[in-house]
Amino acid sequence: MDTTQLLKGVLDVAVLAVIEQEDGYGYDVVRRLRAAGLDDIAEASVYGTLRRLFHSGLLTSYVVASDAGPHRKYYGLNDVGRAQLADSAATWKQFVKTMNVVLTKESAA
Amino acid sequence: MDTTQLLKGVLDVAVLAVIEQEDGYGYDVVRRLRAAGLDDIAEASVYGTLRRLFHSGLLTSYVVASDAGPHRKYYGLNDVGRAQLADSAATWKQFVKTMNVVLTKESAA
DNA sequence: CACACTACTCTGCTAAACGCAGTAGTGTGC
DNA sequence: GCACACTACTGCGTTTAGCAGAGTAGTGTG
Numbered sequence: 001m002d003t004t005q006l007l008k009g010v011l012d013v014a015v016l017a018v019i020e021q022e023d024g025y026g027y028d029v030v031r032r033l034r035a036a037g038l039d040d041i042a043e044a045s046v047y048g049t050l051r052r053l054f055h056s057g058l059l060t061s062y063v064v065a066s067d068a069g070p071h072r073k074y075y076g077l078n079d080v081g082r083a084q085l086a087d088s089a090a091t092w093k094q095f096v097k098t099m100n101v102v103l104t105k106e107s108a109a
Numbered sequence: 110m111d112t113t114q115l116l117k118g119v120l121d122v123a124v125l126a127v128i129e130q131e132d133g134y135g136y137d138v139v140r141r142l143r144a145a146g147l148d149d150i151a152e153a154s155v156y157g158t159l160r161r162l163f164h165s166g167l168l169t170s171y172v173v174a175s176d177a178g179p180h181r182k183y184y185g186l187n188d189v190g191r192a193q194l195a196d197s198a199a200t201w202k203q204f205v206k207t208m209n210v211v212l213t214k215e216s217a218a
Numbered sequence: 219c220a221c222a223c224t225a226c227t228c229t230g231c232t233a234a235a236c237g238c239a240g241t242a243g244t245g246t247g248c
Numbered sequence: 249g250c251a252c253a254c255t256a257c258t259g260c261g262t263t264t265a266g267c268a269g270a271g272t273a274g275t276g277t278g
Contacts, residue, residue, distance in 0.1 A: 008234060
């Protein structure tokens with residue numbers, strides 16, 4: 001099965017969670033997500049998500065010069081972002097529970 | 110948060126699981142999924158998923174006359190479907206674990 | 219015979235992840 | 249001193265899949 005479809009709607013939460021830990025820029029968020037186990041995540045997806053979240057008003061943004069490459073566009077959570085994260089994480093957990101009900105009923109052997 | 114996006118890729122597994130329990134027809138699968146907690150699932154999504162899974166060769170299909178309405182198109186799992194279900198369920202569980210890592214690292218306070 | 223419930227189909231819309239290409243900045247090796 | 253690798257970001261077009269909404273029937277009830 002392709003995990004691409006599973007990511008839908010979840011990448012938002014994942015990115016928010018990673019940034020809450022510590023402010024991050026795109027390239028770095030990609031690495032942190034991959035390190036956490038989302039191995040085959042695409043760069044374009046993360047950059048796209050960051051832009052979407054920022055334009056939705058959930059993130060702050062500031063640019064920092066780098067000593068090893070181009071400048072970095074850092075993102076951080078604001079209050080709206082933190083609230084959204086809490087909310088989405090709760091929705092996710094509830095969803096997982098529901099799916100567990102659906103899946104464990106299977107062949108009640 | 111909208112659960113629509115969370116369903117992506119997961120509805121397949123959910124439908125397969127429900128059908129493995131017992132053969133079912135569209136209208137009935139919808140009710141069983143809703144009963145399990147996927148309240149706001151749309152009929153069109155389930156019928157679409159059933160057709161997709163059938164055409165992918167995971168389901169068998171047979172028509173039964175009903176005593177209370179039009180005929181019913183029942184679906185059942187074949188071996189390919191059962192294998193796919195096992196596989197997808199495993200992928201899902203792994204994905205949930207990964208997401209748990211991502212989410213619980215959050216604010217390691 | 220109108221209406222409700224069952225049961226299914228079809229068309230078109232939309233969100234979001236991704237592939238791919240392109241643009242730069244920096245540092246390393248030949 | 250130039251090719252190449254790595255860092256860092258942007259933009260466009262494609263694809264997948266869930267959903268809204270409308271339509272078509274069959275059955276049974278007031």
